[in-house]
Amino acid sequence: MTGNLTLLTDFYELTMMQGYFKNQTNETVVFDAFYRNNPSGSGYAICAGLEQVIKYIKELNFDYDDIAYLRSLNMFDEDFLDYLAGFHFTGDIYAIPEGTVVFPMEPLVKVVAPIMEAQLVETAILNIINHQSLIATKASRVCFAAQGDPIMEFGLRRAQGPDAGTLGARAAVIGGCAGTSNVLCAKEFQIPALGTHAHSWIMSFPDELTAFRKYAELYPTNTTLLVDTYDTLRSGVPNAIKVFSELKEAGKMPSAYGIRLDSGDLAYLSKKARQMLDAAGFTDATICASSDLDEYLIDSLKTQNAAINSWGVGTNLITSKDCPSFGGVYKLAAIKRNGEFIPKIKLSENTWKITNPGNKTIYRIYDKETNKIKADLISLVTDTIDPTKPLMLFDPIATWKKTLLQPNTYEVREILIPIFQNGQCVYESPSVMDIQAYCKKEQSTLWDETRRLINPQEVYVDLSNNLWNIKNDLLSSLNSI
Ligand SMILES: Nc1ncnc2c1ncn2[C@@H]1O[C@H](COP(=O)(O)OP(=O)(O)OP(=O)(O)O)[C@@H](O)[C@H]1O
Ligand SMILES: O=P(O)(O)OC[C@H]1O[C@H](OP(=O)(O)OP(=O)(O)O)[C@H](O)[C@@H]1O
Ligand SMILES: O=C(O)c1cccnc1
Numbered sequence: 476m477t478g479n480l481t482l483l484t485d486f487y488e489l490t491m492m493q494g495y496f497k498n499q500t501n502e503t504v505v506f507d508a509f510y511r512n513n514p515s516g517s518g519y520a521i522c523a524g525l526e527q528v529i530k531y532i533k534e535l536n537f538d539y540d541d542i543a544y545l546r547s548l549n550m551f552d553e554d555f556l557d558y559l560a561g562f563h564f565t566g567d568i569y570a571i572p573e574g575t576v577v578f579p580m581e582p583l584v585k586v587v588a589p590i591m592e593a594q595l596v597e598t599a600i601l602n603i604i605n606h607q608s609l610i611a612t613k614a615s616r617v618c619f620a621a622q623g624d625p626i627m628e629f630g631l632r633r634a635q636g637p638d639a640g641t642l643g644a645r646a647a648v649i650g651g652c653a654g655t656s657n658v659l660c661a662k663e664f665q666i667p668a669l670g671t672h673a674h675s676w677i678m679s680f681p682d683e684l685t686a687f688r689k690y691a692e693l694y695p696t697n698t699t700l701l702v703d704t705y706d707t708l709r710s711g712v713p714n715a716i717k718v719f720s721e722l723k724e725a726g727k728m729p730s731a732y733g734i735r736l737d738s739g740d741l742a743y744l745s746k747k748a749r750q751m752l753d754a755a756g757f758t759d760a761t762i763c764a765s766s767d768l769d770e771y772l773i774d775s776l777k778t779q780n781a782a783i784n785s786w787g788v789g790t791n792l793i794t795s796k797d798c799p800s801f802g803g804v805y806k807l808a809a810i811k812r813n814g815e816f817i818p819k820i821k822l823s824e825n826t827w828k829i830t831n832p833g834n835k836t837i838y839r840i841y842d843k844e845t846n847k848i849k850a851d852l853i854s855l856v857t858d859t860i861d862p863t864k865p866l867m868l869f870d871p872i873a874t875w876k877k878t879l880l881q882p883n884t885y886e887v888r889e890i891l892i893p894i895f896q897n898g899q900c901v902y903e904s905p906s907v908m909d910i911q912a913y914c915k916k917e918q919s920t921l922w923d924e925t926r927r928l929i930n931p932q933e934v935y936v937d938l939s940n941n942l943w944n945i946k947n948d949l950l951s952s953l954n955s956i
Contacts, residue, residue, distance in 0.1 A: 480531050482541055484598045489545070492591045493555045501589045503566070503811040505834045507582035508600055511827070514612050514798040515770075518931025519576045519921055521615050521914055522583045523646045524607030525894070526573065526904040531599050532564050533900060566592050568895040571837070573904070574611075574649050574914030575890060576921060578851055578936045580827075581837050583608070583803065585891060590810075597805040605801035606639065607646035613770075613795040614650025615918060617788055619926055620773040625653035626786045627669045629765060630793025631660075643793045649910050651918075652788075664907040671699040671735045671763065671787070683710055687718045691729070698722075698732040699763060702748070707739060712748045716755045723756075733761030735787070741766065742779035749782035761785050769796070770928055806830045820949045826872060831938065833945055840866070841886045841920065848920050849885060850878075854939035860887045871938040871946075 495501055513520050537545075537559040545551050545559065566588020571577055584600055586593045618626050628647040634640030637659075644655040645664050654667030661668035672690060680686035683705055691698045700718065702711025715734050722728050734752075736744050741764045752760045764776070765787030776783060790796065809816040809832065818832030831853055838852045838860055850868050852860070860866060863882050870876040894902040905913070924932035938946065 479534070479536065479538055479541065480599060481535050481537050482544070483531075483602070484595055488594050488597055490550065491594050493551055495591045495594070496555050496558055497552075501591050503587065504590045504593050504807055505809040505811075505816060506586045506593045506597065506805055507808050507831070507835070508584040508586075508597075508604060508803055508805045509580055509582050510605075510608075510801055510803040511579050512802055513579060514609055514795065514801055515616060516798075516929065516931075517612055517616060518925035518927070518933060519578060519612075520608055520801070521611035521650050521917075522571050522575055522577045522604065522608045523573045523611035523649045523910075524603040524605075524642070525570050525584075527603045527607070527642065528568075528570070528584065528600055529894065529900055529902070529904060531603065532568065532596065532895060535562065535564050535596070537562055562592075562595075563898065564592055564596070564895065565589065565898040566895065567893065567897065569836070569891045570894045571890050572892065572910075572913070573607075574910040574917060576848075576914075576917045577608075578934050580831065580936050581851060581853060582808075582835060582891060585808075585835070587834070601803050601805055603642075605803040607642055607649075608803070609795045609798070609801040610643045610646035610793065611650035611914075612801075613792055613798075614647040614652050615914070616770040616928060617768075617773065617786075617792055618651030619918075620770040620777065620928065621786055622777060624784050624786060626651065626788055627763075628652040628655040628657070628792060629670075629787045629789035631655075631657040631789075633790040634793040640793060645907055647792055648907055649914055651911065651915065652792075656787075666907055672701055674701060674704050674737075677701065677704040684714045684717060687714050688721070691718050691722060694729075695722075695727055696729055696731065698729040699761065700734050701737060702734045703736055703738045703744075707736060707744050708747050708751075712751050716751060716757065719757050719760065720755065731761065732757075733763060733785070735763040735765065736783075737764075737766050741783065742776055742781040745776075745782040746780070763787060765789070767791065774928060808832055809834045818945050818949060820946065820953070822950075822953060829946075829950070831942065831946060832949055833942060835942065836889055836891045838939075839888045839890050840868075840880070841888070843884050843886050846886075846920060847922050848934055849880065850935035850937055851890075852937050852939055853942060855941050855945070858939045858941055862887050867940075868935065868937050869943075870935070871943055874943075 569585040628644050631640040641660045644657040644660040648666050654669035656670045677686040687700050700715045763785040764783040768788045769791035816834040820832040821830040836856050840849045866880040868878045
């Protein structure tokens with residue numbers, strides 16, 4: 476994402492902005508960016524994209540060209556365009572750090588700002604957070620299926636454009652991929668650049684053996700040979716073994732070496748290849764597989780005892796093919812009047828689509844003994860929790876379902892933290908590899924039942940007593956209209 480992104484917004488944000496400007500109703504408001512369903516049937520999501528949101532907010536500025544373009548639309552008056560020419564973000568932003576495990580209905584980003592500013596930034600915040608959280612979540616699932624084997628992100632060529640390929644690869648690494656074949660992403664975010672070689676390399680030589688020898692000569696420290704161009708078991712693997720044997724004899728054994736399978740029955744071929752490599756003494760050769768993989772295929776191959784210990788995953792990961800959107804929304808939750816936040820609610824026929832009103836935060840409650848998440852409690856910012864006291868949690872819809880947490884058996888962490896205050900950034904994004912390490916720890920706070928790929932157990936996202944009361948009162952008052 477390069478260049479001035481200030482116009483990366485929906486037209487209606489600008490027409491509404493002009494309306495607020497004309498009515499002089501630039502009140503401070505609270506907007507929450509949250510999502511309603513975990514993608515891909517997952518029991519959780521991984522939030523990502525905050526670094527790009529921060530960059531976008533810092534760089535917000537309508538330049539001369541932007542103003543001239545808006546003027547040319549004959550929709551905006553000069554006084555509003557003058558305001559835009561001097562525009563910068565002056566509000567507060569709170570967010571859940573990248574790499575955190577998150578659940579439906581939780582504000583991933585909260586904007587507290589004059590309504591004109593808060594309205595403008597809706598689209599870009601959703602665009603960035605929705606995309607990267609989608610891919611980070613998918614990557615987390617793919618990595619979970621691989622049970623600790625490294626996953627190389629290979630998706631750039633079939634990603635939905637350069638940004639999706641590059642920021643998607645960044646998100647994939649946050650979610651757990653070992654690195655990416657996308658060189659621009661690797662450079663930009665200091666991520667390992669990884670890869671093997673293509674069939675074209677083999678096909679450009681008169682024969683497979685010569686192609687393997689040349690590749691091994693060129694890359695003596697990391698030699699992965701693609702063995703499926705002609706005949707995996709009759710030609711590819713035997714030729715790879717021949718080259719590895721030659722290197723061994725010459726005392727030039729690479730520190731990392733192996734083969735890549737890219738077609739056929741990956742379980743059968745990997746087991747046969749393993750036997751052949753082991754019989755030749757190459758027990759530490761890596762067997763990498765690629766070919767339209769996703770979390771379900773990797774899981775299936777694991778169940779089939781495939782002898783694969785490294786994976787290349789492209790299209791299905793970078794496009795999140797089974798679930799192409801994250802579904803995050805941005806809703807007005809409160810308006811500040813006379814120094815006080817007045818809660819606002821959006822009704823819906825679907826109970827679970829009704830928004831949570833007020834200026835909120837999120838407390839994550841951990842079981843003290845296991846450090847696993849017990850529940851998340853969406854609360855008012857004025858709510859506090861004292862873990863030395865009992866805490867009653869209740870299902871916000873089926874309110875009779877309750878759990879009483881005993882004093883000193885749980886721990887609490889506020890997961891929504893300040894990012895901008897009065898327009899100034901107060902948060903420094905960690906490196907992507909540090910976010911990956913944090914994300915790994917985050918995933919260890921999930922119960923196994925929540926991590927499983929199919930029909931996972933949902934994590935409880937409850938409302939504090941005070942928030943529940945406010946919501947209920949608002950619903951009752953609206954119902955009596
Ligand atoms: N043992 C296996 N169990 C389940 N799925 C597998 C297994 N082996 C391979 N697959 C998957 O089956 C699909 C095979 O696709 P397909 O037959 O179209 O192509 P291919 O074998 O890769 O050959 P080519 O690349 O030559 O078209 C891929 O998605 C691959 O990941
Ligand atoms: O299947 P994916 O998960 O998207 O993983 C990436 C795929 O991209 C490459 O194939 P491609 O046919 O594009 O090029 P190649 O000639 O190198 O095989 C690679 O060989 C993988 O099969
Ligand atoms: O390096 C590789 O093997 C690679 C890179 C991109 C796509 N497929 C494979």
